Amino acid sequence: MKVSVVGCGYLGAVHAAALASLGHHVTGLDTDAAKVGRLARAEAPFHEPGLPALLRDGTASGRLAFTTDPARLAGARVHFICVGTPQAKAGNGADLGQLRRAVEALRPHLAPGDLVVGKSTVPVGTAEGVEALLAGTGAVLAWNPEFLRQGTAVADSLMPDRLVYGLPEGDGRRAARELLDAVYAPLLERGTPCVATNFATAELIKVAANAFLALKLSFVNAVGELCEQVGADVVELAGALGHDARIGSRYLQAGVGFGGGCLPKDLRSFRAQAQERGVQSLDELLSLVDGINAAARGRAAEAAAAMCGGEVRGRRITVLGAAFKPHTDDTRDSPALDIALQLAAKGALVTVSDPQAAGHAWLAHPQLSFQADAMDALRGAELTMLLTEWPEFTGLDPVAVAAVVDRAAVLDGRNALDAGAWRAAGWAYRGIGQGSGRPVGAARTAA
Numbered sequence: 212m213k214v215s216v217v218g219c220g221y222l223g224a225v226h227a228a229a230l231a232s233l234g235h236h237v238t239g240l241d242t243d244a245a246k247v248g249r250l251a252r253a254e255a256p257f258h259e260p261g262l263p264a265l266l267r268d269g270t271a272s273g274r275l276a277f278t279t280d281p282a283r284l285a286g287a288r289v290h291f292i293c294v295g296t297p298q299a300k301a302g303n304g305a306d307l308g309q310l311r312r313a314v315e316a317l318r319p320h321l322a323p324g325d326l327v328v329g330k331s332t333v334p335v336g337t338a339e340g341v342e343a344l345l346a347g348t349g350a351v352l353a354w355n356p357e358f359l360r361q362g363t364a365v366a367d368s369l370m371p372d373r374l375v376y377g378l379p380e381g382d383g384r385r386a387a388r389e390l391l392d393a394v395y396a397p398l399l400e401r402g403t404p405c406v407a408t409n410f411a412t413a414e415l416i417k418v419a420a421n422a423f424l425a426l427k428l429s430f431v432n433a434v435g436e437l438c439e440q441v442g443a444d445v446v447e448l449a450g451a452l453g454h455d456a457r458i459g460s461r462y463l464q465a466g467v468g469f470g471g472g473c474l475p476k477d478l479r480s481f482r483a484q485a486q487e488r489g490v491q492s493l494d495e496l497l498s499l500v501d502g503i504n505a506a507a508r509g510r511a512a513e514a515a516a517a518m519c520g521g522e523v524r525g526r527r528i529t530v531l532g533a534a535f536k537p538h539t540d541d542t543r544d545s546p547a548l549d550i551a552l553q554l555a556a557k558g559a560l561v562t563v564s565d566p567q568a569a570g571h572a573w574l575a576h577p578q579l580s581f582q583a584d585a586m587d588a589l590r591g592a593e594l595t596m597l598l599t600e601w602p603e604f605t606g607l608d609p610v611a612v613a614a615v616v617d618r619a620a621v622l623d624g625r626n627a628l629d630a631g632a633w634r635a636a637g638w639a640y641r642g643i644g645q646g647s648g649r650p651v652g653a654a655r656t657a658a
């Protein structure tokens with residue numbers, strides 16, 4: 212089938228390439244000419260494992276093209292809208308400007324019977340507004356939220372846990388369902404569960420899923436704070452909770468909290484939606500989740516000060532990680548960068564290393580020093596902080612690292628290092644939420 216994808220960022224570029232791999236003819240549209248240029252040359256404009264191969268295959272097959280010209284979307288039967296819905300500059304709500312402009316640009320090129328499919332994450336009620344914008348075109352609207360994670364976006368797109376269809380009331384409902392089923396036929400044939408519902412439920416499923424993940428993370432991080440005070444270990448506690456199938460072990464990795472372009476802004480948008488409709492309990496719950504997450508970053512900065520003897524001013528601190536999580540170059544609302552900036556603001560001499568995100572981060576934050584190579588970044592460090600658990604960092608040899616730092620003290624902000632191995636190599640190791648009873652700040656000088 213001929214389909215279009217409007218907005219080719221972290222979601223849209225992967226969606227376009229994945230649809231081409233399913234056999235569809237895909238044209239991707241973006242307003243960013245540089246991004247379109249790279250995609251048209253089958254180059255991924257950001258780091259996403261598996262995407263370069265998918266782009267190369269799609270381009271070579273002649274089924275994948277990219278453009279900045281909305282007129283080239285005419286003739287496609289299904290149009291996926293994947294533009295950004297960031298947090299508005301003022302308040303917690305989402306900024307829907309990209310969405311409105313994308314629909315307006317697409318509108319003149321729609322034909323009766325076309326299906327427009329919203330994939331962007333939006334506040335409840337948005338689809339109804341988009342439907343009104345499409346009036347007179349003869350096109351039908353559906354909302355099909357996306358659940359992919361950056362870093363595993365290709366696999367998540369091709370093997371999702373479920374599909375959600377928000378379908379219109381009335382005449383267009385059956386046609387919308389049939390077209391979506393045709394687009395996702397290979398996934399449905401494999402037995403992927405599909406939930407077909409109305410617009411409002413589909414919109415809320417998406418934000419509720421992200422808010423629930425955030426809730427789980429803030430829960431374990433708040434419990435971790437108590438663990439630290441009483442000599443308990445949140446890693447062991449979370450492992451034990453995870454054995455209970457009703458709780459599950461995923462999203463219980465305690466540390467410096469969640470970040471990225473979605474969980475934080477979706478949590479706040481959901482809050483704004485609850486607030487607008489007077490659902491105070493949900494508003495307050497989400498506000499606590501957000502507050503606990505912000506506090507986790509502050510506590511990591513405080514722990515760093517404690518490990519430096521109470522004061523970070525003038526101390527050389529190496530931060531391992533700039534991306535909001537491993538396997539992406541995305542630094543949007545990154546806990547690692549936030550903590551690095553908090554420490555730099557207090558006068559620490561911060562050097563950051565990241566296998567993929569250092570370039571982005573350096574452009575935005577010239578007050579931090581960056582080193583591409585982790586060992587170079589660690590040379591002379593008085594405190595090492597692991598804040599993004601890239602395998603390049605968790606696989607570091609603590610003996611080799613101890614030989615290049617000034618003080619062998621490490622704060623493991625993701626509880627991802629082998630604590631026993633680091634301690635055995637002479638390191639003062641501290642994990643977040645791990646109240647081992649060891650005196651904080653008792654860093655041993657490297658041999």
Ligand SMILES: NC(=O)C1=CN([C@@H]2O[C@H](COP(=O)(O)OP(=O)(O)OC[C@H]3O[C@@H](n4cnc5c(N)ncnc54)[C@H](O)[C@@H]3O)[C@@H](O)[C@H]2O)C=CC1
Nearest residue numbers: 218219220221222241242243294295296309312313331332
């Ligand atoms: N990043 C992710 O892992 C996921 C994102 N989402 C949702 O998907 C949406 C997009 O997110 P990202 O891809 O992360 O954002 P992004 O900022 O990486 O991508 C948005 C793209 O849309 C383009 N754009 C803006 N206005 C446009 C217009 N009028 N016409 C054509 N292109 C336009 C931008 O240039 C940019 O390339 C958001 O609603 C997000 O919440 C949902 C699931 C996963």
Ligand SMILES: O=C(O)[C@H]1O[C@H](OP(=O)(O)OP(=O)(O)OC[C@H]2O[C@@H](n3ccc(=O)[nH]c3=O)[C@H](O)[C@@H]2O)[C@H](O)[C@@H](O)[C@@H]1O
Nearest residue numbers: 357358359360361462463464468469470471473474535536
């Ligand atoms: O709407 C979105 O954009 C996406 O948001 C998240 O995906 P993503 O932001 O790519 O990243 P996650 O893997 O969910 O991680 C989010 C944050 O939580 C942190 N995290 C995750 C898991 C964990 O156990 N502990 C933890 O601190 C990560 O380090 C990261 O900062 C959701 O997992 C996706 O389902 C959703 O589609």
